[in-house]
Amino acid sequence: MRVKTQAKIRTWLAYGLGGTFVFALVLPLIWVVTTSVRPLSEMTQTPPLIFPRSITFDAYVDLWDTGPFAKYFINSVVISFSTALIALIFSICAAYAFARFRFKGATLLLMVVVMSQMLPGSSILIPLFQVIRAMGLLDTHVGMVLIYTGFAIPFCTWLLNGYFRAIPVDLEQAALIDGCNRLELLYMIILPLAAPAIVAVGTFAFLLSWNEFLFAFVFTKSQALTIPVGLRAAFLGQYVNKYDQLFAASLIFSLPPIALFVGLQRYFVQGLTAGAVKE
Amino acid sequence: MTPYYFLLPAMLVLAVIILYPVVSNLIMSVYKVKLFRGAGDEFIGMTNYAKLLGSRTFVNSIWSSVRFTVYSLPVAFVLGLGMALIFNEIKKYRPVFTGFLLVPWAIAPVVTGYMWRWLFHDTFGLVNYALLSLGIIDANIPWLAQPDTAVGAVVVANVWRFMPYITIMLLAGLQGVSTELYEAAHVDGANIFERFFHVTLPQLKHVIGVVFLFATIWMVNDFALIFIMTEGGPAKATQVVPITVYRIAFEHLRLGKGAAAALILLLFLLSMSMLFIRVLFREQRKKADAS
Secondary structure, eight states: OHHHHHHHHHHHHHHHHHHHHHHHHHHHHHHHHHHHTSOHHHHTOSSOOSSOSSOOOHHHHHTTTSSTHHHHHHHHHHHHHHHHHHHHHHHHHHHHHHHHOOOTTHHHHHHHHHHHHHOOGGGTHHHHHHHHHHTTOTTOHHHHHHHHHHHHHHHHHHHHHHHHHTSOSHHHHHHHHTTOOHHHHIIIIIHHHTHHHHHHHHHHHHHHHHHOOHHHHHHOSSTTOOHHHHHHHHHBOSSOBOHHHHHHHHHHHHHHHHHHHHHTHHHHHHHHHBTTBOO | OHHHHHHHHHHHHHIIIIIHHHHHHHHHTTEEOBSSOSSOOEEOTTHHHHHHHHOHHHHHHHHHHHHHHHHHHHHHHHHHHHHHHHHHHOOTTHHHHHHHHHHHHHSOHHHHHHHHHHHTOTTTOHHHHHHHHTTSOSSOOOGGGSHHHHHHHHHHHHHHHHHHHHHHHHHHHHHTSOHHHHHHHHHTTOOHHHHIIIIIHHHHHHHHHHHHHHHHHHHHHOOHHHHHHHTTOSTTTTOOHHHHHHHHHHTSOBHHHHHHHHHHHHHHHHHHHHHHHHHHHHHHHHHHHHO
């Protein structure tokens, strides 16, 4: 009886403490949400009002037409989706080669893939700037997609390679005898079986380019400017800081990552902890 | 021939975006490179490195990076571990809790930066308001305008961002902690702290190693969060190495010197990774030998 009560208290304590922790963690975000729905006059009041006296969604409407935000939004969408698609196609092909063929240089190339995964971005920032400039791709969508694809490929290839290896070869051998070529094989047999991994990898590539700041900051000026860099230009001026719109835009911008992370929580946690936690 | 066709597109992109720049960075670091090439670059040997190590700005930025990481990591780790232990007791609805937990990790560092900048705002910020109301301070503190408090502010933001990652990893690690050992310790009369330090913690060693390695690499590499919050100021107190690399190359237009600074950063991270990996593998080998 005593043990049972003890266990019960322990559980309640865990829920209480866990809830408090989570609340403290999201409190800053709640503050930002309330900032985005209050009129500017209330925002710049001292001392600040904890609960807004009046709620307005003006910021969510105005942010689309008062500044260049709409353009940055489209840039972000175009660049991130293109990156996800291209990185996915290239990585699927490369991972298939690593998983199913034995060829000269396989180990070396795989090592290159693994090593580039750990490379810090700032260590190639300067030469990459020259590469992109020499190709005439500074401040272009193509240039940014190329860069992000390069950053996404190592992790995508590595993860897919592991996944493909776990798929039994028998199926493919039967199809090969039936006269399928390798591409058909990949498309009809491997892809359907590897769907979860492909979703995970596509999400990774999308988010990588969606959230990226440093390279967008250095390599774009106006044409290919994405949201992370554009927030300042759109809402923080020399004279007026439109905090309501800044945070409304930030929240809209944060919705895709939050939805993807929380929605794909199970895969994400699996991927993150794979290898780090031994079974 | 087929495998090479499959590999070609990916390897071509990697060659242009990763491999060539890595080699090029190495070469650039021993040249005097101008952003707009005129007469070509001049070979100057180790001069860039010598200049960097003699420059106050660069050495200070190393210290800024060290401060930023060394303050953030233990705080994030202790809080993350605490949270993981609590969440481990939560069986029902755990995905709801971990779902919330993922939010700081999901949103872009830029957004985190603007958010904390607003929270630490000297007149309209929630932090000052809360501290004033609680009577902890008598007057608003201009958090981001003073060197010491600015360091504190970026550390707080950084902890907020990384704690969830640490919790998720440790929580996964806790799933693998053997319950038999735990029960045995219980029967032997070990109290909750003894059980934690002698049973739980040793079994988490591997995960903790991985967490420290990755968190360190990510923190040392951070650019966006700090840049949005302080731009490296005030008085360069939060100017970490990546920001210095950017400034040397794209504000002072010294590409060669910037490349040398980037390489020093890369070498530091590489040697750290090696060290961690060696330590982790040695542990594993010891265990393999023992069993």
